Amino acid sequence: MNETEIPDIVIRRLPLYARELGLLAGEGREFISSQELGQRLGVTPAQIRKDLSYFGRFGKRGRGYEVVGLRERLRSILGLNGRVKEMVLVGVGQLGRAVLGYGGFRRGGFEVVRVFDSDPKQIGSMIDNHRVDDVASLPKYLERTRVSMGIVAVPAEAAPSVIDLLVAGGVRAILSYAPIATSVPRGVHLRRIDPVMELESMAYYLEEPFDGYVEDHQSDMTSR
Amino acid sequence: MNETEIPDIVIRRLPLYARELGLLAGEGREFISSQELGQRLGVTPAQIRKDLSYFGRFGKRGRGYEVVGLRERLRSILGLNGRVKEMVLVGVGQLGRAVLGYGGFRRGGFEVVRVFDSDPKQIGSMIDNHRVDDVASLPKYLERTRVSMGIVAVPAEAAPSVIDLLVAGGVRAILSYAPIATSVPRGVHLRRIDPVMELESMAYYLEEPFDGYVEDHQSDMTSR
DNA sequence: CACTGTGAACTTATTCACAGCT
DNA sequence: AGCTGTGAATAAGTTCACAGTG
Numbered sequence: 001m002n003e004t005e006i007p008d009i010v011i012r013r014l015p016l017y018a019r020e021l022g023l024l025a026g027e028g029r030e031f032i033s034s035q036e037l038g039q040r041l042g043v044t045p046a047q048i049r050k051d052l053s054y055f056g057r058f059g060k061r062g063r064g065y066e067v068v069g070l071r072e073r074l075r076s077i078l079g080l081n082g083r084v085k086e087m088v089l090v091g092v093g094q095l096g097r098a099v100l101g102y103g104g105f106r107r108g109g110f111e112v113v114r115v116f117d118s119d120p121k122q123i124g125s126m127i128d129n130h131r132v133d134d135v136a137s138l139p140k141y142l143e144r145t146r147v148s149m150g151i152v153a154v155p156a157e158a159a160p161s162v163i164d165l166l167v168a169g170g171v172r173a174i175l176s177y178a179p180i181a182t183s184v185p186r187g188v189h190l191r192r193i194d195p196v197m198e199l200e201s202m203a204y205y206l207e208e209p210f211d212g213y214v215e216d217h218q219s220d221m222t223s224r
Numbered sequence: 225m226n227e228t229e230i231p232d233i234v235i236r237r238l239p240l241y242a243r244e245l246g247l248l249a250g251e252g253r254e255f256i257s258s259q260e261l262g263q264r265l266g267v268t269p270a271q272i273r274k275d276l277s278y279f280g281r282f283g284k285r286g287r288g289y290e291v292v293g294l295r296e297r298l299r300s301i302l303g304l305n306g307r308v309k310e311m312v313l314v315g316v317g318q319l320g321r322a323v324l325g326y327g328g329f330r331r332g333g334f335e336v337v338r339v340f341d342s343d344p345k346q347i348g349s350m351i352d353n354h355r356v357d358d359v360a361s362l363p364k365y366l367e368r369t370r371v372s373m374g375i376v377a378v379p380a381e382a383a384p385s386v387i388d389l390l391v392a393g394g395v396r397a398i399l400s401y402a403p404i405a406t407s408v409p410r411g412v413h414l415r416r417i418d419p420v421m422e423l424e425s426m427a428y429y430l431e432e433p434f435d436g437y438v439e440d441h442q443s444d445m446t447s448r
Numbered sequence: 449c450a451c452t453g454t455g456a457a458c459t460t461a462t463t464c465a466c467a468g469c470t
Numbered sequence: 471a472g473c474t475g476t477g478a479a480t481a482a483g484t485t486c487a488c489a490g491t492g
Contacts, residue, residue: 007461009461010461019421050476085427094326094327095326110420148491173423191422199399201235205396268484268485284492285453287450328463
C-alpha cells in the first residue's frame, strides 16, 4: 500500500508506538508482536498493523517486529532522527516558566532556543539561562533563523496575535497552552493543550449517580 | 432524538462551545447562529447543531441560540453548575507545582483540595497553602472524602501505581501528565496531557521540503 | 425569511478474517 | 505455527439538504 495521503490520526499514534518500543528496548526485548504491543498500549493489534502498513512492511511474519529497528523507523518517519528540533517560546509567566523548566522537551529532542515576552518587567531578564526578548523582535528573529516550531504560553487574549506572528514568521508547528480557538492557515499545525477542557468534559461522566453503563475509552490518544 | 448513548467525541466538544458562549456573553451578545459560532470555533454549523441535538432543542428557528441560556444548559449537562469540583493532586515536582500555581483550574471551577507526594523531603512541607501529605495516606483520604477527580504529576515510572491507588480509592476522572500508556477499568476516565507527543507528531509535517499538499486539521479540540 | 433539527448520504476510521510468508 | 499485511466488512463520525417553525 502506498501514496495515499496518510490520515493525521495515524500520524498521531506513531509517537505512542515509538515510545513504547523505546521502553521495550530498555527491557532488552528484541521482537514484539502487534498483539503484545497492542496490549501494552490499549490499542488493537489490527490497528497497529494497519497503521504501520501505511509506511511499509516492517514486521517478520511469525516473529513480530524488531523492537529497535521499528523504533528507529518510526522516529525517522516522524523526522525525529535529525538533530534537535528548535523551538521558540512566547510567554514567560507561570506557564512559560514551567515549560522552560520541563526536562521532557529536551529529553524528547526538542529545545527552546529563544524566549519572548511582551512584559517590560520580564524583557531582558534571565530565566533558566535564557534572556527574555521583546516579542516585538520575534518577526526579525524568525526571518533570520527559520525556526519552525513554537510554543505559546501567553494569556488567552494575547494568543491570537502571537500565533499570527509565528505563522507570519514561517513557524509551521505550534503548541498552544492558551484556552482559545484560533484558526491557522493550511499547512500550519496547531495543537492546543487545555487541561481545564479535559476536566470539564470528564466531569460529564461523574454525573451518573452510580456506575454501570458508563462509557469508557481508555488511554486512546488523540485527544487526545 | 433521544436515549442513544452519546459519543464521547461529542461530549468533548461541549466545553469548547460553552467557553465560546462565555466569551460571547461577555461581549453582550444575545443570540448566535450555529453558522457564526462554527466560524469562530473552526467547526461546521451542522456539527454544532447535530451535537446539540443529542441533548435537546435549544435553538429558536430564525434566530439561533440564546447565548447565556445555551451556555448554562451546556454547563449543566457537563455537571459544572454545582459547587466547585474537588481534586487531589499527586506529585509536587516541577510539574505539580505548576499545576498548583495555575489559576485556570480555579477559574474553571476545579480546586485541588489535597496534595500528595512520596518524597520524604517534600512530605510535610507547604506549597501554595497546601501541606504535602505522604502518598501512603492517599487511600485513607479517599475513603474518607470520596473526591472523584485526580491529577497525576509524577514521573512515568511512578504513574501506574499512583493511578491504581486513585482508581482503588474511587477516583473516576484522572488527568495524567505522565507520558505513559496506562489502562484503567471501564467507568474510569483517564486523559493524558503529553506535550512532547504532540510535538513529535507535528514534526512529521515539517518534513515536506516545501509546503503545498500539507494536510491541515486546525484547532479541532480534544486535544487535543 | 433565516434559522434549527434531523434523517439520509457520505466519508473516515476500525476491526475482521484470512492468504501468505518465514 | 505464528505471525504479518491487507482487502473487505463494519462502525463511527461528519456533512448534506431540506422540511418545518418562530
